[in-house]
């Protein structure tokens with residue numbers, strides 16, 4: 001399981017602080033980070049950019065059969081969150097009763113554990129979303 | 134005076150959303166939980182969710198402090214995290230907080246451990262570094278997901294939560310006039326390496342431990358700055374339960390009204406390293422310019438850090454965006470089974 005370590009480490013800016021990219025040429029923003037702007041190709045220039053930490057639920061689903069490593073957390077809610085900059089991000093919704101989760105519900109990024117590699121491995125942290133007050 | 138300039142330039146707290154009542158805990162052990170809770174002065178306690186730990190709590194509190202105090206994370210030159218429930222036995226929580234708060238790498242960082250007072254020890258370290266000109270702003274956090282052994286008295290109080298204080302100069306929302314500590318080697322509570330739950334010395338934890346250290350540090354600080362209890366608008370003491378802080382406060386000459394704003398343990402339990410700091414955050418949420426605040430922490434082992442603080446006119450612009458009382462009210466009750474799952478008290482859960 002320690003194979004995940006390089007990836008966990010590399011993804012820290014993205015997972016902790018929602019660091020994506022913005023193209024200096026066409027101004028479009030991307031998350032996760034991209035190497036090449038799909039609009040501008042060689043003319044584009046992508047630089048790191050922090051995404052807004054608030055958005056609205058674009059769509060969501062209740063997961064009853066959890067992915068590997070998340071089996072004990074079911075049922076949990078996964079949502080696609082649309083940020084004010086148009087970027088859509090997939091994330092868990094935490095601390096919410098199901099009836100509070102609807103399309104259009106305002107959510108805010110919070111810092112949580114994503115997974116732990118067994119009892120002795122690394123703990124991966126990152127963003128999840130919580131219904132905003 | 135420390136130097137007349139150093140103070141709190143931002144603050145934030147975090148209380149998890151879930152609660153378990155003393156009654157619910159009692160049910161599992163065939164005890165009258167309501168009565169046990171009443172005797173401890175704690176009716177319910179805050180429970181961190183499945184995916185929360187002392188690092189995530191520290192990050193949430195620190196982000197609130199940075200945002201509310203409008204501090205540039207690049208100005209933070211030191212981060213000290215006080216906790217006795219670290220996610221890693223070896224690997225600092227402070228680096229996780231630094232990264233998650235967008236700080237530059239140009240800072241010193243470490244985790245402190247001194248039972249329930251590691252957070253205030255961090256505040257003192259930051260005061261020294263700021264006042265000496267070593268750093269511009271320091272971040273001190275007290276954060277815990279405290280665990281009590283199942284069916285132990287501690288299980289009724291051991292809770293999760295934390296608070297962060299940014300220490301700096303230039304427009305502080307509260308000046309730290311003076312701080313002083315009292316420390317002795319007193320084995321009232323401990324957890325050995327690799328042990329899952331702490332051990333406490335029962336009745337021994339009161340008189341020679343909590344009361345002796347809190348009252349000695351408090352009296353000495355008031356002597357040093359020439360104040361009496363009457364000079365303070367608010368007083369916050371470490372609150373391992375709902376009773377100790379009230380008793381020690383009254384013994385020192387404070388009245389219930391002075392203790393009210395900062396007394397949060399009856400509603401969220403003992404957040405250990407977070408306890409006195411969450412209490413201070415709750416006071417800062419309601420304090421006005423000119424209010425004088427007395428704070429005294431306590432950590433088993435044992436020691437107390439006392440602080441004499443004066444609120445400034447900058448408080449209005451820097452109040453925490455998420456007040457402690459609102460987080461206390463925003464709650465959802467869980468059963469003992471859910472609590473056992475969230476806190477991984479069931480073997481084999483990580």
Ligand SMILES: [Zn+2]
Pocket residue numbers: 023024025026027028037038039040041044045
């Ligand atoms: Zn482009």
